[in-house]
Amino acid sequence: MRDLGQRGQHVVVTSSPLSKPADKGTFNGRPSANERLLADLRAKILDGILQPGTVLSIAEMARRYRVSAIPVREVLQLLVGQGLVSHQSRGDYLIATLSSDELQEIYHVRSSIELAALVRACEQVTASDIDRARVEHRALQDSTVAGDPIAFHRHSRRFHQAMVFPCRMPRLLAMLNTTWDLTEPFQLMQHAPRSTHLQLHADHDLMLTALADRDVGALTKAAQAHGHRLTVIVDQAAVTGDLPVTSSAVDDSDDQDVS
Structure with missing residues (x-):
């Protein structure tokens, strides 16, 4: 289930709940929670589900993915580095927009x-x-x-x-x-x-x-x-x-x- 906002509004990104807290690597060859969160967000952005200009709620993503705010911010920073998310000076994270x-x-x-x-x-x-x-x-x-x-x-x-x-x-x-x-x-x-x-x-x-x-x-x-x-x-x-x-x-x- 997804609760998606409009451009410039908050969005709640939902996914299958993760049963383990985020870690830095893999466990028994399986993707870590960080990796799954990154893959899920990337897919939603590249598929246009999360449209450019959509504001992302760190608290809601942490709750939905059953992780703390720290790995959510880490993943968002990775996406910033990939040019898919922008981080505004007031602390906002949103899907990157272009003219x-x-x-x-x-x-x-x-x-x-x-x-x-x-x-x-x-x-x-x-x-x-x-x-x-x-x-x-x-x-x-x-x-x-x-x-x-x-x-x-x-x-x-x-x-x-x-x-x-x-x-x-x-x-x-x-x-x-x-x-x-x-x-x-x-x-x-x-x-x-x-x-x-x-x-x-x-x-x-x-x-x-x-x-x-x-x-x-x-x-x-x-x-x-x-x-x-x-x-x-x-x-x-x-x-x-x-x-x-x-x-x-x-x-x-x-x-x-x-x-």
């Missing part, structure tokens, strides 16, 4: 990193890599045909991950995943019409074909067109008010009670 310009900037950075990974992948992709990408492409196609924006959003990331994996550059892929994480809470695909999903999937067709053919030029052209299409979607969604973006950076003086 439309900042979101555009991150999409631009993400596209640039992805292009570098794709070019390298094109040079050393194997048959098994192509097979993996095709599996993800079929799943993405199924969600497109079904008109399911949530599934499209999820499978789109998996398809892109399969496309860049052949670059075999873990640090580059880690940077790419960081930028993906920063854009995920905004759930862009849920605000795009079906016609846009079809256009994006057509881009995916071209990208996969170019990777299979090891055609760097065609892959670069398709990836750049795809990245531009995403920035257009951000612009349109921001204008219509569909995205939970701010007009400017969040004011640190925002007065919210978190306890």
